Amino acid sequence: xxxxxxxxxxxxxxxxxxxxxxxxxxxxAAEVNAALAAAAPDSAEGVALRLLxxxxxxxxxxKVSKKSS
Numbered sequence: 001x002x003x004x005x006x007x008x009x010x011x012x013x014x015x016x017x018x019x020x021x022x023x024x025x026x027x028x029a030a031e032v033n034a035a036l037a038a039a040a041p042d043s044a045e046g047v048a049l050r051l052l053x054x055x056x057x058x059x060x061x062x063k064v065s066k067k068s069s
Contacts, residue, residue, distance in 0.1 A: 004031045004052075011048035022051035033058035 001009070007025035011018055032052045039046040 002031070003027050004035060007052060008035075008045055008048045011051060012044045018051055022048075023055045025052060025055075027052055027056055029053075029056040029058040032056050 003025070004027045007021075007027050010025070011021055014021060032049060036046070036049040036053055039049050
């Protein structure tokens, strides 16, 4: 299982504080963003991914073009 899959599974099955678990989960923001786009919003997975996205926001890379002199 990947780190993201483990974090989602932990959030779905835990009886602990979801915010603390989401905040401390070492996941890749781009992976969270991609999984969130594919998840059903009302599913347990969707809820878990939204919590992970809250603490691991995806910021797309900015393309910087070089100006020719």
